[in-house]
Amino acid sequence: MLIVSHRTHSRRVTASRLAALTTSFMALVFAAATVSPALADQKTIANLPTPVTENLYHPYDENRALLGQKLFFDPLLSGNQNISCATCHHPDLASGDGLPLGIGEGGAGIGKNRTIGSGRDLIRRRVPRNSPALFNLGALEFSSLFHDGRVEIDEKDPSGFDTPADEDTPTGLMTILAAQALFPLTSGIEMAGQGTENDIGQALEDIYGNPWKGVWAKVEQRLRQSEPYLPLFQDAFPEIQSAKDITIVHYANAVGDFVNAEWRSSQSPFDRYMAGEQQALTEQQKIGLDLFYGRANCASCHSGPFLTDQKFHAIAMPQIGPGRVARLEAIRHDRGRAGATNLIEDRYKFRTPSLRNVALTEPYGHSGAYATLEGVVRHHLDPVSSFERFSLRSVALPQHPRLSNEDGFIMQDRRERRRILAANVLKPISLKDEEVDALIAFLQALTDTSATSGRLGIPVSVPSGLPID
Known part of the structure; x- marks a missing residue:
């Protein structure tokens, strides 16, 4: 309703003025009636999230991320040196593998073209769960990882994390992404392979030893013996003076920083x-x-x-x-x-x-x-x-x-x-x-095309010289 008040000293409202005001008012009413459903629903507006900003993420170091990129794509860390982290989390596949259940150690290729091997190289089992995408996992709010959350932040634990390794979880891990990076290495069907095939698989299956520490020690040994990696580790971690100083924790923190910095999605139409x-x-x-x-x-x-x-x-x-x-x-x-x-x-x-x-x-x-x-x-x-x-x-x-x-x-x-x-x-x-x-x-509309292939992308080569998926 349009109410016009007349006072003794007010300017008189003419018929033409009243018509103009009425027209303006009706235009506002029409505009309000044509607002999109999302804007018209106040409950929807209240539920919309806050924008994604840099302060929602863990900080990262660029040299650690660069080292992590090499490690992420390098098959050197797998038992039979034939699979890397990137095989199941590839930039060409939006940080996943495009498969219902992954094809781990023993397969060849990526995505839907990945084979299951044959003969002695036939994979033993399918990876039991779908490979999750890696977008925004460096955000502070991610307190658990894996589909079942079996790696999670636990401030009461000496390592800062509750993991399948329990008290064998190493200390010095900077983020939950670093803690998560330790465990695909210890899976026979994902990266380690079998005890009859390589030293990492053998350490995993040693029932008289410690499978966690055994596998990680073998990975450390491979990294220490790969001379091209030493300067990269030294750039990323000032405390490393020689190859013998490289530990599995350095590996994990580098991969954690890479994943944190690599796949950030915040520029979608939404x-x-x-x-x-x-x-x-x-x-x-x-x-x-x-x-x-x-x-x-x-x-x-x-x-x-x-x-x-x-x-x-x-x-x-x-x-x-x-x-x-x-x-x-x-x-x-x-x-x-x-x-x-x-x-x-x-x-x-x-x-x-x-x-x-x-x-x-x-x-x-x-x-x-x-x-x-x-x-x-x-x-x-x-x-x-x-x-x-x-x-x-x-x-x-x-x-x-x-x-x-x-x-x-x-x-x-x-x-x-x-x-x-x-x-x-x-x-x-x-x-x-x-x-x-x-x-x-x-x-x-939640798709951010600028984030799908990652920030650093696929390296031209890795220090081991092994082929990249």
Whole structure:
């Protein structure tokens, strides 16, 4: 309503003046009515995250990051010198490997073209979980890593971290990324290989020794014997005077700084939209944003600047492949977070992944069960029905009798299926097909193309002289 007050000394409002004011007022009303759904929903506005800024990350040293780049791409650190960190976390594949379940030690190539080997070189098992993307893992809020959080910050521990190595976790690790970098080295199917093949695999399988310290000591030995690495370590760590001073902690801190500095995602259309650039999102993406932070309830878990609550949830994700079990455990399953905590209430819970660049990091889920964004979105909307409809035929896995016999074993176990479904915490949410499409469009707006290939990228060569994936 437009109210015009007349006072004795006020200028008289003429009919033309009143018409002009009325026109201006109606224009404002029309503008307010046509604001995008995301802006019109005050709840959505309140839930939007703060911008990603430098102070949200751990600091890093450039020389350590440069050394870490070489180490990350160098197969020297694997048992048979045929696989590196980059094989499963490659810049050409948005810091992942593009596979449902990774092909570790023994394979060749990257991504969907990676082979499973043959004859004596045939891989022993599939890597039990999907290779996660590495975007923004250097942020301060990441307090646990791996799908089950088995490496996490623990200020009460002398090392500062709770890890599978327990009291054997070395001290001096600067960040959780450094702590995480220690453990792919100690997996026979990921990097170490078998005891019959190399000295690192032998140390891992030495039941009378200490597998953690044994593997790390062998890696240290290889680094000390590689003369081209010494000046790089000296530039990165002033305390290193000679090769004998290089330790596994130096390796870990360098790789940690590299990953921290390399894959930072904060310049997506979504970020530009939050900064005030209204045209950064399409109208469909704005509707998807409103659903994400509203009725679809995605932000209840995918919250904050990195779109993760850093917690663990059971959502009835289908389990394919061999599953991850404790060492020497014969029963095939994957109990998720409970494998790290030994708590019954943590069974089948997995860490909420960040959704930064999610459109580029398929397949999805801890087991890579869903090949498309639509598939995993629809699973979240109705986990029980999606789980019951799931077919292993929809998963593109390299086939071989030794491997394929394990792929559907867990999903064929009726008792395990019941347990997975019983643990689910998500209630069904009904969305129309066009709303699902809008939600997917919003997830695509989380893509930061400037971050996908990394900051330093792929080195021309590595100090060992071995070929790079």
